[in-house]
Amino acid sequence: MKKSPNLIFHILFLLLLISPSVFSWKKDEFRNCNQTPFCKRARSRKPGACNLIATEVSISDDGDLIAKLIPKTQENNESQDAPVEVDSKPLLLTVSVYQDGILRLKIDEEQSLNPPKKRFEVPDVILDEFLSKKLYLQWLSEEKIDNDLGFSSVVYLDGDYEGVLRHDPFEVFVRERGNGKRVLSINSNGLFDFEQLREKKEGDDWEERFRSHTDTTPYGPQSISFDVSFFGADIVSGIPEHATSLALKPTSGPGVEDGFSEPYRLFNLDVFEYIDESPFGLYGSIPFMISHGKARGSSGFFWLNAAEMQIDVFGTGWNAGQDKIMMPVDEKRIDTLWMSEAGVVDAFFFVGPGPKDVIRQYTSVTGRPAMPQLFSTAYHQCRWNYRDEEDVFDVDSKFDEHDIPYDVLWLDIDHTDGRRYFTWDKVLFPNPEEMQNKLAAKGRHMVTIVDPHIKRDDNYYIHKEASDNGYYIKDASNRDFDGWCWSGSSSYTDMVNPHIRSWWADKFSYGNYVGSTPSLYVWNDMNEPSVFNGPELTMPRDALHFGGIEHRELHNVYGYYFHMATSNGLVKRGNGKDRPFVLSRAFFPGTQRYGAVWTGDNTAEWEHLRVSVPMLLTLGLTGISFSGADVGGFFGNPEPDLLVRWYQLGAYYPFFRAHAHQDTKRREPWLFGERNTELIREAIHTRYMFLPYFYTLFREANMTGTPVIRPLWMEFPAEEETFSNDEAFMVGNSLLVQGVYTQRAKHVSVYLPGEQSWYDLRSGAAYKGGKRHKFEALEDSVPAFQRAGTIIPRKDRFRRSSTQMGTDPYTLVIALNSSKEAEGELYIDDGKSFEFENGAYIHRHFKFSNGKLTSSNAAPSGAGGNKFSTDCTVERIILLGLSPAPKSALIEPANQKVGIEMGPLTIRHGNSPSFLTIRKPKVRIEDDWTIKIL
Template identity: 50%
Template sequence: MRAAISCLLLVTLGISQLATAFKENEFKKCAQTSFCSRNRNMQQGANFDIVPGSIVLNTATLTATLLNKGFDKHLQLTVTSHSDGFIRVLVDELPDVGRYQVPSDVLVSGWETKKLAFKEESRTSSAITLSGGETKLVLNFQPFSLAISVKGVPALQINSRNLFNFEHRRPKQENDPAGFWEETWMGHTDSKPKGPEAISLDLVFPGFQHVYGIPERATSLSLRSTNGAAPYGEPYRLYNLDVFEYLDDHPFGLYGSIPVMLAHKKGLTVGVFWLNAAEMFVDVVKGRSEVGTQWIAESGILDLFVFTGGSAPAVLSSYARVAGTTALPQLFSLGYHQCRWNYKDEEDVKEVDGGFDSHEIPYDVLWLDIEHTNGKRYLTWDSSLFPSPVAMQEDLASRGRQMVTIVDPHVKRDSGYYIFSEAEKAGHFVKNKHGSDFDGWCWPGSSSYLDVTSPAVREWWAQQFTLDKYQGSTKHLYIWNDMNEPSVFNGPEITMQKDNLHYGNVEHRDNHNLYGIYYHMGTAEGLKLRGSQVDPENGDRPFVLSRAFFSGTQRVGPIWTGDNAAQWSHLKVSVPMLLTLGLTGLPYSGADVGGFFGNPDAELMTRWYQLGIYYPFFRGHAHLETQRREPWLFGPETTARIRTAIRGRYTLLPYIYTLFRFANTSGLPILRPLWYEFPENEDLFAVEEEFMAGPAILVKPIVAPGVSSVDVTLPVGARWYDALSGAAVPARSRSQRVTLDSIPVYYRGGNILPLRERPRRSTAAQLADPYTLVVALDDKGEATGSLYVDDGRSFAFQRGQYLHRDFTMKSLKLSSSKHVEPGVPSGALTVPTTIERVVFLGLPASKRGYKALIGAKHAVPLEPGPLTMLAPQYENALVLRKPGLPVSHDWEVEIVAL
């Protein structure tokens, strides 16, 4: 949310002063960070050899001893082949000195024992060659390097440029270089009691030109080289930080870190995941025939997963088996959210809620920021502003709406505040290097921070969300975790000192990037606990938005891209930011519609809503000092356009919810770059100006003012239809005229989309509505799609209480059948809803038209009509009206020419 103010914070007065722009000089670069500067581009990898005779091959695992010749120190190398489509490479010190390893609860379980046996193909005095499935490994001994190929195609090389290094633990020496044991930055001194323990990892992707991933940052989809002109002469940084009004084209790391990278070329996708939670820098250097990367982490061990599935869906599915899939969200959370820092009081809430109804704009969630609390004491209410929070929430719920309140990790140091007093007494706070409770400054002033890396602390924190503990809360209240990087206004780089101590005497430097996900986990467990008390049989799926994140956050809840600005450039960069998050396993994400800072004009707001309806998480949000910007405050024409856009989101919800089910079961992204769906088209590998929403919808945002036409690329190999008019559009790059009323959106032939078209005030009001199927035929006259339905809120779907139907159009026959997915229990839910319209796009021309045969006797003519009821003026589709097709059961409709 609000980024911190660090040096501008007047701590002694307890007053915070908002900065006016991103201050790059307040954050460290590689040259100012000793572990990075002493390893960047340093060819130390030739010092590491495999010790002769140390190799042991045991079915699916190879172990060997690595010797660092420069220091006569040994390392343990372990390479394991897993049947889920990846290789795991581990390197740690010998003997074990207890270097930090990311705890197992960050990942899922079960994959560890699923191994694929290696076959030893050859062994010489200089190398050993192994194969497993379609993957081949060549381990070279002197110096150590590892080459991996997939289906005979080179995929990855480790230490081919001799940039590998592994710093060992050592006693302090008088002549140790500066930065080994102490480092000072802007008045903050890091004591570094364990000395140097950085790791440099040299990864080369041979034959590739494009790599993607390592969020979060506001930069291009295909990562740029970091050996260019400023600011791209600086490596990408993975270090969760509170960044105020970030720049829109910059390698600087933001609020979250996912150390995952994908490389894609024609015929092959490969992925890597370094399970390490310390500060990390990543260089990318693109050559004519390869992409070279150097990864430098401050501490921990090397725990590298190499995903060798060969395609992007296979790579992401394999990664999901390790880090987990996306938690299935509640249906309401996919509707529109209205937020502001801050809705002032209960009367303000009532007026905003009523404004949506009076302007006939649907929404599902109203949010309250930090000012709703009693003096920034979270899980409390300011009784002068919100005297009746339960009645307020119940009133919203009577119209099918929910509320979200903010809960940040800093705890006001006030002995009269029950959260602080209980946590202090139990020893639940992060400690400073001397062992006392850490005292940092944030919104309440002097604050302590819960040590959520401790399972016991997370369990205690979860208990605070039950209805009897969180006074004024109801089952309709959900949570927003902000500032959980963690943000510390008076700390180095606006975060916690690295020599602070966590559970198990772990230094903060080792687990910094995990703090946010652990806080997120504890909060989500609290809502699960509350839900189990309210509905013991089925529970209640938690909704908790987080700003900080790490690998595995997708199992917990959504994130957003933080403190963006009301600028066209921030609208534009939101697309590659969200695409990157999807490619690294975190698809449930969004950007603040309208921009958090500044005052958007009507055109920018319109274009942002028209794009935002495709964000997986769809929220409007604004800073305290901005002008009010509810959707009806920009004049009647703009209100009408925004209303149409938001209604379009609700029309798409059956399709979007079904995409989330596939993300939940298979780890697939919601938003996808064009190359993901068209992996052989090299012209698309760097395209970020348009994207796919699932497999069926192509979206071209308008990201500049005053635009009357845009260039659109419709990939060849597919048939395309204008999603507004239903007209067929040739597959090629073309200029498309646009107005303020809409942005270019296209349906891809070969897909069937389930929709709900009746305008309603919320998702709850849609639950009994019938469906529309849009059948967009490909060149063969075929199409497929599916619809997933459950109760939209509970965990009953895990017991099979869901409905999932597949739709197929082939040989002019449209049919519905039960969806079967390997490894997923079959659904047993039935619903009374029906399909009220079937819209056909691309049927062959027929002079006399078509009729639909439903069952043995019932024949209904297809009539020219609109694709969508939002645009009734177009009649480029053939429509089957009121066929009465049951959603829950098998059926077949035959289309016959008259």
């Protein structure tokens, strides 16, 4: 009997559900630039192709610089050699200026000319607080630039910078005041193009086809492309997510590396077993790029656009032989080409000049990272899937048996009733509340998965409500979109609609999510969105959202809205008292306000261990501090050496979680022999020891945007050797960590930057900065060093979870520099509520100088310390780099004298070398005090 195509597909789909590993990455499942019409068109343009000039330039009533962009005609084009775009209408350009030296450029179709529809502008990303910092623009002057025939408009940006709108040829750039040196520019190479919406006429064939899918493109081509130049730049970084180096490699021009002839793609996709060293786009998209150079420092560029984007990084000499370039050809810069399928130009220029300045400026627009709950910064144990309640309790008890702490146990899709989210399999998990409460009694938590695909089952209450109320995304024929994912036939809630997001948030209440408790948190997977039978395994571009918006216009922001709604649901569940924890796979600018992300379906390979570092560093540079990679690799079975090295490095990830595919062998830490269990235990203990330091760094990120883990060049911006180093990273400003990325490595080469020394975390030995060192690759740790001149807070006692460490005393490790000085900070709050926003926290500043250690309040005047208190004390003070050895110290104001003795650097290594230790000084961590070395 001949089977129907639909039946065949259903059979194949069931086979995929049985054996999901067949979904491994296949290049031909995804489009390349030549198969993507807007990318192919944009890449074919030559320098100087832009035919637009700025006219009718003025200051609006709102204090913006406004102008119209019109094509040159034979009357206003003296050379008469540029093409005339007869069908184009004037575009409206707006330049706005904000505090902290931020310039915003918007270009859109002029609404008074009645385009077929309003182009999509991404809402809910830019902070209202930022919009309130808009300045009334000051027009400084008109001047001629580079022998132009006409004038350019110069506006005030801040005390050090100016914005310039060049009228003819059209260009926008930021320059330094006084010397006129450019910082950032748009259209300096004349590659700007804006395809305007059109009404379809008889004979127009706008359909685009890829494999078996057809995109109707009802408004015709609507792409935008332009070049952006970063001046004084040695490297550019950013635009995650790609599994490649931190310093972005050229994708166009002479000498492009193999595999990098495609642009960097920003299009959220479900990519199984992705490959490393590729510009291929993965699960999230952040169109923000940061440059850095030894001479000038850093600058940044952000394009708020949620459509598919492709970005070329041009190599040196890419435009050789071209004569239509609007800037001096010998000026040092990196040129890039930004291409998007739809949307508007809504771009932000960040002038820096330091890398932390750029990140502060960018996160002032999109939001600072959320302050996480303390437990979520500890170790997480996950697998697809822990089978049942018995399996959960067995894993939990084994952690205690092997003296390994953990804070969170995760459940994947098979804990549900037939993959219906917000439900439990009544056979496998008959008592979910009791299960969670037993874990909570040990200070532990649970996370369950909630994906966006809703099983189309009329007996499933979520589907029935969404279907009855019209809450689903529609297909091009305006019917509920029906796609396939883990639940089978599924529909997807339209999270663009604020009302639907609110409805979704209500589903996390204890009454709606039956079986949930206050210790249960959430994981959003597959929210790109993933559609197994869709084009490129995602939603068709002509699907329709709230307000008639096509999916092509907002694809990259869908997962962001799903994450937002889930996070808001957990806040509502707790009546606004407790911070949420939600992990998301898809992300977009602003995601940092709602929770953590991870790098998706990596593989148990050494190359994936190595590439995890630049991937996480890039996320941090683009605002997302709370990120991690699956320890051990999601796919495959890591050999013990790789697994141990991954734990040792993962202990320093901001988000520290082990995770594995259901087809892999079980790999809990105690399954690889006694010695490997010991090594993994030690790695996890290291994370718990440094939790006070990590939590302090999360607060710094929450206040300033500065990431928890950082490229070396962020702390050492003038050292060129750090620019291409993405195998080592800084944890805050005090720790440097170098991974071990080869099997059975004997030695590791580590570059220690700066002029001061570095102290080995295990031995305490000092090593000179500003040079490369060769170290033995010890099996018990990866190389890690404390920077001279810093003070790091720790907690050294063994506990089952971070919750049980709450009243434990602190250890302060003081690493003195050549001036015998050091500084550090400690931030403490209740670890879970929003009360820190009302001043309920402790923020201490430690300083060692002139033989004295002082503790003082670092909170702003009137904030901190008055609403939160702790009885925690300082248990030990370790001094590195102090000689000759003193015998005692005086504690003030207690006027108490204590002895100084030799003690181990860490109590976890009984045979470690001894160092100067002040034991039990009996000072409270929240008090002001001084300890003077006698």
